[in-house]
Amino acid sequence: MRAFRLAAPTGFDALTPTELAIPKPGHRQVLVKLAAASLNHRDLSIALGRYRLPSKEQVIPLSDGAGTVVETGPGVTRVKTGDRVAGCFFQRWAGGEPREDNQAYALGGSLDGMLADYAVLEEDGVVPTPACLTDIEAATLPCAALTAWHALVAHGRLKAGETVLIQGTGGVSVFALQLARLMGATTIVTSSSDAKIAEATALGATHTINYAKEPAWEKAARAVSGGRGVDQVIEVGGAGTFAKSLEALRTGGHVSLIGFLAGAATVDPGLIMARRANVQGISVGSTEMFLAMNRAIAAGGLKPVVNKVFPFADAPAAYRYLQSAAHFGKVVIAFS
Numbered sequence: 579m580r581a582f583r584l585a586a587p588t589g590f591d592a593l594t595p596t597e598l599a600i601p602k603p604g605h606r607q608v609l610v611k612l613a614a615a616s617l618n619h620r621d622l623s624i625a626l627g628r629y630r631l632p633s634k635e636q637v638i639p640l641s642d643g644a645g646t647v648v649e650t651g652p653g654v655t656r657v658k659t660g661d662r663v664a665g666c667f668f669q670r671w672a673g674g675e676p677r678e679d680n681q682a683y684a685l686g687g688s689l690d691g692m693l694a695d696y697a698v699l700e701e702d703g704v705v706p707t708p709a710c711l712t713d714i715e716a717a718t719l720p721c722a723a724l725t726a727w728h729a730l731v732a733h734g735r736l737k738a739g740e741t742v743l744i745q746g747t748g749g750v751s752v753f754a755l756q757l758a759r760l761m762g763a764t765t766i767v768t769s770s771s772d773a774k775i776a777e778a779t780a781l782g783a784t785h786t787i788n789y790a791k792e793p794a795w796e797k798a799a800r801a802v803s804g805g806r807g808v809d810q811v812i813e814v815g816g817a818g819t820f821a822k823s824l825e826a827l828r829t830g831g832h833v834s835l836i837g838f839l840a841g842a843a844t845v846d847p848g849l850i851m852a853r854r855a856n857v858q859g860i861s862v863g864s865t866e867m868f869l870a871m872n873r874a875i876a877a878g879g880l881k882p883v884v885n886k887v888f889p890f891a892d893a894p895a896a897y898r899y900l901q902s903a904a905h906f907g908k909v910v911i912a913f914s
């Protein structure tokens with residue numbers, strides 16, 4: 579089978595095409611023939627040697643992929659040959675509270691990932707693809723969509739009529755916009771690009787703010803919420819935006835701490851207390867959350883925003899495109 583390995587965490591030129599034997603599924607594992615994979619910011623960090631956690635040497639990269647089960651190992655009962663499935667970012671977080679060892683079973687990091695024609699996955703580490711989605715669309719769900727769902731629903735307990743402030747228009751943020759809309763929330767999307775703001779508006783964003791032109795976007799967001807403050811913040815900036823997110827938040831609101839795109843800053847815990855803020859670090863999500871999200875996607879007919887599709891052989895170009903931040907939504911690699 580075709581695969582890429584990351585020869586060393588030294589950049590995208592280290593992505594090395596290789597031929598490997600098709601792996602065999604073991605006890606309670608399945609062999610999935612992958613049709614598509616998608617990229618996340620984490621994949622850039624891993625390839626560039628900037629990820630906060632160590633990765634397997636010579637790892638097959640990418641956490642996200644979807645395809646069809648072609649073989650099942652002994653003891654498999656939940657899925658069968660021919661089922662269309664997507665892999666779960668954490669192969670052994672079936673449900674419940676996060677576990678200390680989640681990261682030991684993260685695809686494209688501690689474990690080989692999805693940039694290969696086939697992957698052996700745990701039976702509890704795959705979920706059925708909603709019938710309304712193509713494999714290319716399903717390949718966008720495992721990290722970005724599930725992180726947004728975990729933040730909005732599992733952590734934030736989002737209710738219709740609430741207001742969500744969403745930073746940026748990358749993979750996580752565009753899913754947060756779509757899911758928040760699906761659930762009847764008011765959305766405020768920030769972006770550095772007027773062209774992307776137009777795309778967010780077309781996708782149903784209630785309000786938009788260009789954070790490059792409006793550095794006091796937290797005040798603008800607060801004003802848009804009628805001065806009350808927003809109910810939830812999808813925080814992808816991290817330290818560099820966290821204080822502003824708290825300024826925009828209503829008393830007792832939720833901040834989901836997801837990303838670290840905006841550099842470093844000092845955080846004042848006093849503001850967390852003053853806002854009585856619920857601040858939750860989010861780490862993707864469990865298989866149980868993924869199944870719940872897929873039910874919502876199927877019920878609401880949500881279509882992931884696929885910005886650009888690259889052929890398998892051009893995987894390094896897909897990485898470069900994601901790094902350019904020209905995308906709105908998801909960048910995908912199609913295998914045929």
Ligand SMILES: NC(=O)c1ccc[n+]([C@@H]2O[C@H](COP(=O)([O-])OP(=O)(O)OC[C@H]3O[C@@H](n4cnc5c(N)ncnc54)[C@H](OP(=O)(O)O)[C@@H]3O)[C@@H](O)[C@H]2O)c1
Nearest residue numbers: 619745746747748749750769770837838839840860861862
């Ligand atoms: N904790 C988790 O489980 C988890 C899961 C997934 C992702 N993440 C993290 O979340 C972040 C986003 O990931 P992704 O895959 O969605 O990335 P992505 O698709 O590469 O998104 C990049 C976008 O983020 C926006 N952005 C950058 N700096 C910003 C800032 N200062 N304020 C507001 N928006 C900003 C930009 O939007 P505009 O171009 O519109 O300005 C940019 O295009 C990354 O840090 C990633 O590591 C964490």
